[in-house]
Amino acid sequence: MENMDLNLLRALDVLLDEASVTGAARRLGLSPSAMSRTLTRLRSTTGDPLLVRAGRHLVPTPYAADIRERVHALTRDVQAVLRSQHRELDVKALDRTFVLRANEGFLNVVAAPLVTAIMKEAPRVRLRFAPKPDKDALPLREGRIDLEIGVRGTSAPEIRSRLLFRDMFVGAARIGNPLFLNGDISVARYAACHHVATSRRGAFKGPVDDALEQLGYQRTVSVVVPGFPDAIEIVRQSDLVTHVPRSCLANLSDDPAAISRLRLFQLPVKTPEIAISAMWHPRLDADPAHRWLRDRVQAVCQKVPGSGLIL
Template sequence: MENVDLNLLIALDVLLDEVSVTGAARRLGLSPSAMSRTLTRLRTATGDPLLVRAGRHLVPTPYAMNIREHVHALTRDAQAVLRPQHRELALETLDRTFVLRANEGFLNVAAAPLVTAALKEAPCVRLRFAPKPDKDVLPLREGRIDLEIGVRGVSAPEIRSRLLFRDAFVGVARIGHSLFLDGEISVARYAACRHVTTSRRGTFRGPVDDALEQLGYQRTVSVVVPGFPDALEIVRQSDLVTHVPRSCLSHPPDDRAGISRLKSFPLPVKTPEIAISAMWHPRLDADPAHRWLRDTVQAVCREVLVC
């Protein structure tokens, strides 16, 4: 390692992020000429041009594109190792951006209270909510996500987690639906309805169908949508029935989601309990600011969601 200058790693991370010698120089407090010399050293070290000119701008080479996320993760890891620990956390001056990933249902209910609670204690903090197309843990491992909220998977044993609340599915239909007119909602009457279901993968079958099948019933799923709020909106304006986590029916006082026009009911079949957790990479476990974020998320969940 005697011929390797690890300071180049930080410069490479910034260059690949900015895709600009001038922009990288500004962020690192260097002159453009010094940054240009650093880029030359990086090209020699990697054996690749990294950034090449396209008109008046620079563009990354395929190799640069391939290593960009890995370089960023390495830089984050190195900074975590060298960051002083056990320091006192001054929330009133904490200047940091946290990236959180959660599904649409959680955001509709908890995002506003979380922002209010976080900014009240740490006014300089910034929260960025990222979309959640799947349960891939790679963003946590690479440091692109600080905290994930959802159902814990089994493919990443090193990921730390904390239970936030337990949830369960309930049925939902619009007020005045014929399903509510004849007393108890039986399995047969429930299965006879047309349904809208939620699936990020676009599948028409889920746990409710498995439970119905065990009892000898089959339902008709007419619509599949990616998020629970979409399902609730369709149900509100139609005779379709859906099922959502009970927490999705928590709503702000102005009832922007129109939930007051919906009525929930216990599903006539048993479905698995939903355990919602906060998940993070071990590199952030001892970080005081991240610990504060985890505590804040948990406190908000206890206040506004079903526990």
């Protein structure tokens, strides 16, 4: 098997179809002598003459006549397997389930418009959103997740990614919170507040704490919740403050009651920019359907930062 030349399969298909060395040579762009040598190789490989002379013409042997249709089908299948994947995708007929993994804050903002966009173009496509307890790349490697949305980790260098949008942390507290009583929010007054932190792992420290420590300050984290929507709900009904990605507040602009009880502010410390990416395993890189999904996700996400909320 390791010495098999698939070019012989193509040559055999054309020879059996033409029943002529000259005709087969013309179709394959070879000289008649090269085609004759190929027929000799085929005869040696199969142990059968394949084409024999009958007057001025060549006719197939019984074995050649018997395998002609099989050879043609095999040639067609091999060409289909080896053909470039840059083919036209019939999105309307696409019948497939895609599994996406993202955190709750992202889903609150993006899930609805993404589903609308997908269903409009591909009504037979199904989406399953999976929880994201961590950044483990194993589900991507094992094929249990088709696409992951979030901040890229560093544990899986082979994972492909595409930047969707850049985000930033903003502060949030209820209107009437004592933090807003004395003008500009200083680092000292901000650090003196009781805070709600968000962490899937239950961590009490994060980027804001690192920035505060560089300036010689330390804040008090009184509550840790797993998702940003939980943090927003707590600060709306208490004197605690929190920080969340700006994108998580995008859908609040459509809820006057919610936004009327919440005030956003620029953090008095500088935190790293958040790069939100789509991630997938290389096995799906050239898949037309998956490429279409990636494009749709990116198109929806490009509208996320424009929430209309003014700090």
